[in-house]
Amino acid sequence: MSAQTIDSQGNALTYATIERDAGLRAALDMTRPDIIDAVSQSGLKGRGGAGFPTGMKWNFCAAEKGDLKYIICNADEGEPGTFKDRVILSRFADLVLEGMTIGGRAIGATLGIVYLRAEYTYLRPHLNEVIKERRKRGVLGTSIMGVEGFDFDIIVAMGAGAYVCGEETALIESLEGFRGEPRNRPPFPAVAGLLNNPTVVNNVETLASVAAIFAKGVDWFKAFGTDKSTGYKLFSVSGDCEKPGVYEFPWGITVAALLEEVGGEGAKAVQIGGASGVCVPAREFARRLAFEDIPTGGSVMVIGPQRDMLDVAENFLEFFVEESCGQCTPCRLGNPQMLKAVKLLKEGACPPKFLADVKALGQTMMVASKCGLGQTSPSAFLSILEHFGDEIHDRAPSA
C-alpha cells in the first residue's frame, strides 16, 4: 500500500516554521540535566489532555537507575473529536521523532517506540519512510550528530483498536502483548514502565513542541499563552461550524473567540475535551481554554442550536459502553446505566428516582474508577443534565 497522509484545513501552524534538526542540535550542546531543566522552565504540559508537566516526567525517569529505558510516543489518538495528531504525523513527523530523540538523550533511553493506533495504519508507511531517512541523515542510529555514545533508534508499533490504550499504562500493557487494561499506579511508568524498565510516555504534540522549544528557545515558547499554561496548542475543531479543521491558538483563548475564528458563533454548546470532556453552554463562552480554566487535549466539537443534547449524551455513552475495558466495576456497569437513563429521558419516561440514582452513580464513577476513562466517562452527561435541564425535562412522554 502506498503512503497515505491526510491533512486538514485550519490556520497557519507554527510547526511549519520550525527548522528541522535545529532543536536536536541545540539540545546536544547541552548537558542532560540542562535539557530537562529547559523543558521544565518552558512550562510545557502534556498535550494529550492530562496536562502533566513534561519536564517533571522526564526528571523522574532520568533519576531512575538502569541501562534500559524507553521513550514512547503516544499516537493512539482516539478521543472523539481529536485529529490534530493525525495532522502532525502527516505534516511534521520529523519534529515528533526529533522530540523523541531529545527525550531519549535527556532520560538516557536507547529506543523510542511510536505506538500508532490501528485506525491510522495508513500513516505507518509514511512514518517508516521518515525514520529511514533520519537514520540515513545520522539523526537516528549510533553516535547521533557525531556525539560519541549517543545511540538512539525509533520503531513503530501498531495498536489494535482500543480507545483505552491511549491511557499510558494500558498502552504499555498492549505493547507487552496483554489486554489494554490500565495498571495500578504507583509505580508510575517513569519508574517501572515497559517490561518493568523506566519509561516516558508523551503525546505526539508534546514531542513536537519539545523540538520547537529547543529550536526557538524557552523564552520564545513562554511568550505564548498564560502564566500557568505556557505556549500554543492545536485544537481539533469539528461539528456545526463553517470551517472545521486543525487550529493553533495560544492557551487562554476564550471559547467565544475560538468560535468566531471557525465560523461557529451560533452554537448552543461546545463539547471540549471529547467524549471524556465537558459540555460548555453558550452562557459560559467567555471561559478560557487553559489548564487553569478548561483544560483539554484539544477536541472542540461545536453543537448547533438544532441539536438534541440527549442525542449528544447518548452518542458519547454508547462510545464508553463500547470502549470500557471492563476491568473495574464502576466503569463497566456504570456506563450502561447512564446510557439507559439517557434513553429513558429521550422517551420522557425516566423516573426521577432513577435519574437521581444515576447522577449519584456518576459521582461514584468519577472517584471509584481505576483510570481516566471511567473517571471522566460521566462528565459529558452530567454537564448536559446540569446545563440543559429545561430541554431535557420538558420532554413529553412518548405514546
Next chain:
Amino acid sequence: MVAPQTEELRVEIAGLVDKLGPGRSSLIPILQDIKHRHRELDSETMQVVAEMLDIHPVEVYSVASFYAFLHGAPQGAHVIRLCGTLSCDFAGKDAVADALCDELGIGFGETTADGQVTLEWASCIGMCDQGPALLVDDEVRTRVTPDDARAIVAACRADEGRADA
C-alpha cells in the same frame, strides 16, 4: 495424524515467531499478521500461537477478543468501518449507514454471504472535520455521501483482494 492445513499453519506461525521473537510482546503483532492474511483467528490458530509462545490458549483468546481489530470472527475480503462518533453523526452518518446496509443486504457486525464484505462501526477514526468518514480496510474515505457508499460497496464487490494487500 496431523492434517495438512494444520502443518501449513504451524509453519506459518513458526515463521512469525522466528521473525518477531518468542516473547509475549510478539503476541499482538503475530495475531495482527494472521488476521490480516486469513481474515479470522480460529481456535486452532490461537492454540498453535499459544503453544509456540508458551502461554495458555485462553491468554491468546483473551487478548484477541479485547481488541476491535483482532476479534476472532471471520471477516470478509474487505472490511468497511463507518465512524459512529458525534461529528460524523452530525455530518450525516445515518444516511451513509442506511445506504451501506441497503447495498450490502446486511447489518452492522455482519458479513455478506459471499464472504466479500464485512460491515462494522468504528469509534472515532480522527476524520471529524471531514465526515462522514469510513475506513475501507486500512484506507480512509472522507465526506462520504450515500452515493459514494454505494460506489464503495461496488468496488469492494468487484475486487477480490484487500485494497492494501
